[in-house]
Every structure is written in C-alpha cells, then in structure tokens.
Amino acid sequence: MDDRRRRFETQALPHLDAAFNLARWLTRSDADADDVVQDAMLRAWRAFDGFRGGDIRPWLLAIVRNCWRSARADSKRRGQVALPEEHMAMTGEVLQFTGPSPEASAVRSSEGRKLDAVIASLPEEFREVLILREMEELSYREIATITAVPIGTVMSRLARGRAILREKWLGDVESEAHHGVR
Amino acid sequence: MACDRASDVAAYLDGELDATAALAVEHHLESCSACAALLRELEALRGGMRQSASYHRADPALRARVRAVLDEAAPAGKAHMPQWLRSAWAGAAGGVMATALAASLAFFFLLPAASDVLVTDITNAHLRSIASEHLIDVASTDRHTVKPWLAAHADLSPPVADFTRQGFRLVGGRVDFVDGARAAVTVYRHGAHIINVFAWTNSEGRLPQFATRNGYHIVFWQSGNLAFCAISDTAVDELLELSRLLKEMSLPDGRE
Numbered sequence: 001m002d003d004r005r006r007r008f009e010t011q012a013l014p015h016l017d018a019a020f021n022l023a024r025w026l027t028r029s030d031a032d033a034d035d036v037v038q039d040a041m042l043r044a045w046r047a048f049d050g051f052r053g054g055d056i057r058p059w060l061l062a063i064v065r066n067c068w069r070s071a072r073a074d075s076k077r078r079g080q081v082a083l084p085e086e087h088m089a090m091t092g093e094v095l096q097f098t099g100p101s102p103e104a105s106a107v108r109s110s111e112g113r114k115l116d117a118v119i120a121s122l123p124e125e126f127r128e129v130l131i132l133r134e135m136e137e138l139s140y141r142e143i144a145t146i147t148a149v150p151i152g153t154v155m156s157r158l159a160r161g162r163a164i165l166r167e168k169w170l171g172d173v174e175s176e177a178h179h180g181v182r
Numbered sequence: 183m184a185c186d187r188a189s190d191v192a193a194y195l196d197g198e199l200d201a202t203a204a205l206a207v208e209h210h211l212e213s214c215s216a217c218a219a220l221l222r223e224l225e226a227l228r229g230g231m232r233q234s235a236s237y238h239r240a241d242p243a244l245r246a247r248v249r250a251v252l253d254e255a256a257p258a259g260k261a262h263m264p265q266w267l268r269s270a271w272a273g274a275a276g277g278v279m280a281t282a283l284a285a286s287l288a289f290f291f292l293l294p295a296a297s298d299v300l301v302t303d304i305t306n307a308h309l310r311s312i313a314s315e316h317l318i319d320v321a322s323t324d325r326h327t328v329k330p331w332l333a334a335h336a337d338l339s340p341p342v343a344d345f346t347r348q349g350f351r352l353v354g355g356r357v358d359f360v361d362g363a364r365a366a367v368t369v370y371r372h373g374a375h376i377i378n379v380f381a382w383t384n385s386e387g388r389l390p391q392f393a394t395r396n397g398y399h400i401v402f403w404q405s406g407n408l409a410f411c412a413i414s415d416t417a418v419d420e421l422l423e424l425s426r427l428l429k430e431m432s433l434p435d436g437r438e
Binding site: 005008013016017019020021024025030033034037038041042045046054055109111112115116119130133134135137139140141142155158159162165166169170 | 188189192193196197198223224226227228230231232234235236237238239240244245247248251252255298299301302394395396397
C-alpha cells in the first residue's frame with residue numbers, strides 16, 4: 001500500500017459510516033446508498049490530493065451529496081427515454097422507503113420507527129440539514145458548504161425542518177401519552 | 183405565543199453563539215416561558231434523532247467493495263479537485279457565507295470561522311492523546327510537580343490543582359499544539375473519563391463558549407491572556423464544574 005492510499009485509509013475510511021448514513025437518508029434505499037457511497041469514495045480518492053487538511057468529514061459528505069444529486073439527475077434523464085417497465089422499476093426503486101430489516105425492527109422501539117418514518121417523509125432540503133446537524137453534529141458553516149447555500153438558508157431550513165418534526169413527532173408522542181392516561 | 187427570539191434559541195442549542203450572545207439568550211430563557219419550552223422541545227428532538235432514529239452504518243460488504251474499487255482505481259497521479267468542490271471550498275475559506283449571514287441576522291454573532299478550525303484541532307489533539315501512548319508527559323497527582331514541568335516545557339503557567347475531592351483527579355500534564363501554538367495540557371480523570379484541559383496564549387480573546395464534536399463536549403473560557411478549554415466525553419455539566427474550579431483559582435483571591 002503506498003503512502004497516499006495509507007493516508008486515505010486512515011483519514012477518509014473511518015468516515016464511511018457517516019457517508020453511508022447520509023447517503024441512506026438521502027436515497028432512502030440501502031441499494032442506492034451503497035451505489036452512491038462507492039461512487040463518492042472513488043471520487044474522493046481521485047480528488048484526495050486537492051484536500052487541504054482540516055476536518056475531512058464535511059469534505060467527504062459534500063462529495064456524497066453531490067454524487068447522489070448527479071445519480072438522481074442521470075436516472076431522471078434516462079427515465080425519460082426508458083421503456084415503461086424500466087421507468088417504473090427505476091422510479092419505484094428511488095421512491096420506495098425501505099425500512100430497517102425485521103430483526104432490527106424487533107429490537108427497536110416503535111418510537112424510533114415512527115421517528116424514522118417522519119424524517120424520511122421530510123422534503124429533502126430539510127432532511128439533509130437535520131441529518132448533518134443532529135446526527136453528524138456539523139456546524140452551520142460546514143452544512144452551508146456541503147449543501148451549497150448561505151448560512152441564513154441553513155438556519156431557516158433547520159428551523160422549518162424542526163418545526164415539521166415537532167408537529168409530526170412530538171405532537172403525536174404527546175397525544176399518545178394523553179390517550180395512555182385516559 | 184411564539185417569541186421573536188426563537189431563532190436565537192436554536193442557534194444557542196446548536197452552539198453557534200459567542201459567549202456574550204449565549205449569555206443574553208440564557209438571561210432571556212429565564213423570563214420567557216415560550217422560549218424555554220421551545221428549547222426543551224428542540225432538546226427532545228435532538229435526543230430522539232440521536233438515540234431513537236436510525237443511524238445507518240456501512241456494512242462490512244460495502245467496506246470491502248469500496249476497498250476493491252480503490253484497489254482497481256489507477257493511482258491518480260496529479261488528480262484534480264472537481265471544479266464544484268474547489269469553488270465550494272474556496273467560498274467557505276473566503277468567508278462568502280459569513281457575509282451572507284451578517285446580512286440575514288444582525289442581532290447576534292456567529293462564531294468566526296477560526297473557531298471551527300480550533301474545535302477540530304482540539305478534538306483531534308484529544309483523540310490523539312487518548313488513542314496513543316502520548317496522554318501524559320509528566321505523570322503526577324501533585325500540582326507542585328506538574329505546574330513547574332508545564333512552565334518549563336510549554337512556557338505557560340496555567341492553574342493546576344488536584345480536585346480529587348470534587349471528583350477530578352489530577353493525573354499529569356503534557357505539551358501539545360493548538361492552533362499552531364504550544365499548549366500546556368493538564369490531564370484529569372473523572373470516573374472512567376479522561377479530561378484534557380488545554381491552555382494557550384490567546385490575546386485575540388474571541389472564543390466559542392462550548393462545542394460538541396464527534397460526541398466530545400468542549401468548554402472554553404478565557405482568563406487574562408490565556409485561553410482554556412476542557413474536552414471530554416463526560417457530561418457537559420462536569421466540564422463546566424471543572425472549568426468553574428479552575429476559574430476560581432485564577433481570581434486574584436484564589437489560592438494558587
């Protein structure tokens with residue numbers, strides 16, 4: 001293994017989980033997330049000499065997001081000329097929300113499953129900022145760079161996404177609690 | 183019902199306010215029940231997203247496929263950064279975003295970009311210290327040993343004390359680097375947790391109040407021309423307690 005590869009292994013590969021988590025929440029499908037992450041890691045490897053140090057995770061996540069967007073644009077373009085069956089299969093794959101495996105579901109709380117479904121149902125621009133802020137604990141500035149919007153937009157998207165979550169998730173949790181008391 | 187300071191509460195929760203603005207929000211929270219309730223809800227959401235929602239991890243098969251893809255890829259030689267990435271990064275470095283923000287929010291201050299670098303620096307130094315053998319250069323529970331050693335090796339003389347009675351046992355010190363400058367590090371043990379307290383010369387005076395990175399909490403404070411920060415995976419309250427103990431020592435009537 002040469003030095004460049006060794007540096008990539010020690011710096012970038014530890015963040016494969018973060019890359020997959022973002023890809024999985026963007027694509028909402030295990031298979032699509034796998035493809036996006038493979039593509040992103042290859043692009044990151046090719047662009048690695050241009051990485052100027054600092055925290056590599058936001059840099060990597062920006063590549064993941066960009067790969068997802070170009071993959072989706074490609075599939076839309078191909079979708080326009082595809083045969084009807086193929087078109088169905090393709091959009092079906094993209095839109096289908098594949099939940100966690102049955103074994104995983106068994107040990108997970110219904111609260112967690114419900115929250116997953118609510119997050120998955122958020123419009124993408126709100127979903128991505130919430131994943132980056134709450135799960136990856138990135139700063140507004142890092143999120144702004146990854147999503148290529150001004151910080152003010154990051155803040156308003158976070159606020160909107162949180163408002164929807166509060167309404168759909170906390171609202172239900174509270175009303176369920178009331179039902180329980182009765 | 184909704185208060186016009188609601189967006190401050192979110193920025194406060196996200197650790198994006200400087201010390202002055204954070205203090206102002208804390209004062210506001212004492213008197214505004216709407217904002218206090220909002221903060222509790224946002225914290226509940228955060229707890230839900232971190233503990234109940236799925237964090238999807240790459241499975242070993244994907245890890246292996248990625249390695250195989252890298253093996254196949256020809257050594258890139260003079261690889262170039264894609265244009266979109268280069269411009270995004272140049273924009274971030276140039277503070278384009280900061281300008282956009284200043285226009286959108288005039289009533290509180292976001293931390294300067296430098297604090298991002300600082301937080302990354304400190305987190306990396308902390309990770310290095312606990313992952314390697316290089317946690318302690320001088321192992322001692324005696325402040326009369328640690329303090330002179332730091333003064334001699336880091337050219338700094340931060341307050342050092344053993345707070346075993348309060349739950350923070352002094353275990354030693356070392357020299358590390360923060361922001362390209364030499365830092366004196368005092369190492370404490372709190373239960374099973376290691377707490378690194380960094381001290382370095384900082385005359386610019388602008389520090390974040392606290393931050394969370396990769397699950398590590400970081401609390402900052404300034405005393406005279408020295409900047410301090412305590413970092414650990416312990417609860418943030420414990421860090422605040424240690425910082426309070428250390429701050430008391432820096433007061434004119436504090437025992438040294």
